[in-house]
Amino acid sequence: MSGDFLSGVRAAAAVAAEHVDDVDREARFPQEGIDALKDSSALSALADGVPFAEVAQACQVLGRACSATAMVFAMHQIEVACLLSTDDWPWAKGYLADLTREQRLIGSVTSEIGTGGDMGRSISSVEPQSDGSCTLVKQAPTVSYGEYADDFLTTTRRSPDADGGDQVAVMHLRHQTTMEKKGTWDPLGMRGTCSPGFAVSATFAPEQVHPTPYVTLGAETMVPVSHLLWSHLWVGIAVEAFERAKKSVKAAGTNGSSVKAQRLSELHGQLSGTRAQLAEALERWQREYAEPGRPALQTMSATLRHNVLKTSVSRSVASICQGALEITGIAGFRNDSPLAIGRLLRDSLSASLMVSNDRLHETNSALLMVVKEG
């Protein structure tokens, strides 16, 4: 079954690659790639028992083909992982059955205007209504594929009188949600993710609130899974840039004895180091996630590790793409060339910004003062 999963993903990646230039040029949603993933039931992979490591591998495969398709897929799987994070949420079980049957696409509303980019604090809140339902209203500076998601996982304060850090995650369906688009979308890279701002309002049942406090859900599941899956797709971008650089060195016909060939070798070292770091982080998180009560994931040293994975992989992939551009030279600089690096480089530059590296370094520098094993 999981063999089917990765072959389905490879087929979807081939479809996504056919349309990637148009998706990038028009800054449009990568509909063809996502439809192909739905056709192979890839959106419910985690719910259907596909191992997490294969879903991570899928992000890398898709990242080589079309970063936007890969990012939409990765973000969706992050939300699914949150739904699967506890056995103690009956509502989610019903929803996951719908997900398998209908291949619904889940988006997330995590950032909020006025919090200064701190995902661990909210202004909006769950507001209980007199008829037993709940509502929330949130001003989001970006909602990735907000116009295309079927349903949403939104972070918000637990109640109108809760502290800003006392957050929950709410899963609300498209028909329960009003999305008012704010502004336009014309970014440098990751153009197909279509992530403008939205004013989000939703009406939902109390059962749709995730039973785990967000501070725990984030530490155990949402943050590490985000950083792991994003890193896999970013490495996919870097691998594609590296392979294009390698083609250009091969085409020069010097059998590896040129300055550019040496630069390729240096780039290979950088890529290998990044892959090793990612593989170690994936293995460790899976092991710690499987422990009863997940005590290791509650520690600040785990937070530090998950943050540093993100900051260092994001920097490294942009540097690899730039190195690949220098090796491919004018052929890589041209957009109308099979060795073009432009889109890959532009997409890779988003990595240090989505969840700002500066903010993570600010947290990490404080954590380093208390954590014993840095």
Place this chain on the structure above:
Amino acid sequence: MEDKILAVLLEHGRLPVPADSLGEGDDLYAAGMTSHASISVMLGLEDAFDVEFPDRMLTREVFSSIASIRAALDELATAA
């Protein structure tokens, strides 16, 4: 021990309410302690009690109330 913990919370907790108005089991985060302030509290406690919290104790839970902080310090004192 209680007084020393309160003194550290007063100095480093950046709480919007006076630390000595809090009960033993009250949730310090719910009372407004940020995660940044909680790191200052950890460092302040290490200084005040001349201990080092091992990584397994550096969790949100351990620093969430006066009672849980005291339990952690007791455990370190017993182990020493």
